[in-house]
Amino acid sequence: MVNRKELNPESSPQAAFGARVRSMREARGWRQEDLGELMEYSGVHVSAVEVGRKMPTLRFACRADAAFGTAGTADTFERQWREIRHGSLLEGFPEYVGHEGRAVEIRLYEVGVLPGLLQTPEYASALADSAVKRGAITPEQAHERVTIVAERQAALARKRPPLVFVVLDESCLRRPIGEPTVWDAQLAALAEFAELPNTVLQVAPFDMGERRPFDLPVYLLTLSDRSLMSYAESAHRGHLERESTFVLPMLTAYHQLQAEAPSQAECVAMISQLRKGTP
Template sequence: MNLKPLTPDASPRAAFGAELRSMREGLGMTQDHLSQRTGYSPGHISSVETGRKSPTLPFAQKVDRAFGSGTKFANLFLDVRASALLQGFGHYVAHEAKATELRLFEVGIIPGLLQTLEYAAVLATASVNRGSITEAQAAERLDVLASRQALITRQPPAQLYAVLDESCIRRPIGGPEVMSAQLEWLVELAGLPNMTLQIAPYAMGESRSLDLPVYLLGLPDRSTAAYSESAQQGLFERDPEAVHRLLTAYHHLQVEALPQAASVALISKAREEIQ
C-alpha cells in the first residue's frame, strides 16, 4: 500500500493525523484493528490520519482508550479545536479552565476574556477579510472565546488580575459604538469582587517590565504555568524557573501600573473622548 506522505507541521489537524498514524503503527495496529476498537470505519480513520477529516473529541477519547494513551489525543484535539488561533493555544485553554487564579498582561488589544461579543466579532471578521482565517474558523474562534469567558462567572470564580497597556483602551476597534461599549464593559468587570484591573500608562516608558502579552495561571495543585505568544506559535510553559521569571516581572508591572481606581477613571475618560 502506498501511504500518503504526512506533513505534521502544516496544521494542528495534520499534526493530530500524523501522531495517530505514528502511534497506531508503533503498536502494530492496522486501521481495521483500530476500527474494531473505536467503532469508527477504517475509511474514517484514514481520512483523519491524512488530514482530510477533522477529528472530534469523542473520536480522540476513543483513540486514547484504544491505545491506552491517557489523554494524549484528547489534548491534541484541543489544538485542532483552536485551529483558528495559534498552535499550542488549545493546551493553554485546557489548563485555563481549571485555574484558580489568572494574571494577564496584554498590549494593543483588549484580552479575550474581557472582550464584548461585538468587539471580538469585529476582530474575527477583520481576520477573515485579510484571508488569515476562514469564516468557519472565525465562528470557531468566537465559540472558544465564549466558553473561556465562563471562567469569570463560574462558581467558585477564578481570581483575575489584569494589567492592560494603555494602547488597549486607546486603539479604536469597530467604531465608536463598539469601542464605547467595550470600555463600559471593562468598568463593569472592574467592579467584580474577583477582578483586579489596572492600566499600564504610556508614561511608564521603559519601566514597564513586560513587552509581550503574558498569561500566568495559578492551578489547583498550587503550581503556576505561563503562556506567551510569538508571531507564529504559542508557548505553554510549566518549567518553574522560567515561570518564576515571568511572575517576578508581572509583580513589578503590578506595582508600577496605575491602581484600580485610577485605572477605571482613565478607562472612563477614554470612553468619554470617543463619544
C-alpha cells in the same frame, strides 16, 4: 480489500488524522472491528474516521491514544485533534485555554488589544472580521475565534470563579476597535469587569517608561495545586512554561508591574473619561 479507499494525508488535517489511525491499526494487524472494540466504538465508526467521512471527537482521540499507547507522548492523537479543532489558532494556545478554564488565579498583561477574557462579542468580531478582510484567516476561522472567546469567558463563570488580575498597557485603551457604539460598549464592559468581586483591573500608562517590566503580553496561571504556569506567543506559535525557575521571576515582575501601575479606581476614571470623549 476491493472497497479500500486510498487516503491522501496531505489533503487536510482531518485526512491526516484518519490516515494515521489506519496506518497504526494495520501495523498491528487489527481489523477496524478490533480497534473499535478496544476504543468502545463500532468498526463502522472507525472506518468513517479513517476515510474522513466523520470528524474525530476529543473522546475518540483520547481512546485512540489509549489503544495505541501514544498517551503522554509528544505526538498524541489528542494533540492532533486539537490542531484540527483549533486550526486557526497558534500552536500551544488551545492547551493554555484548557488550563485557564481550571486555574484559581489568572494574571494577564496585554499590549495593543484587549485580552480575550475581557472582549465583548462585538469587539471580538470586529478583530476577526478585519483579519478576514486582510486575507489572514477564512470566515470560518473568524467564527471559530469569536466562539473561542465566548467559551473562555463561559468557563470562568463557575461556582467558585478564579481571581483575575489584569494590567492593560495604555495602548489597549487608546486604540478604538469597531464602530463607535462597539467601542463604547467595550469600555462599559471593562468598567463592569472592574466591579466584580474577584477581579482587579489596572492600566500601565505610557509614562511608566522604563519602569515597565514587560514589553510583550504576559499570561500567568496559578492552578489548584498552587503550581504556576506561563504562556507566551511569538508570531507563529505559543509556548507553555511550567518550570518554576522561569515562571517565578515572571510572577515577581508582574507584582512589580501592579505596584507601579495606578490603582483600579484611577483606571476606571480613565475609562469614564474616554467614554465622554475626553483625553
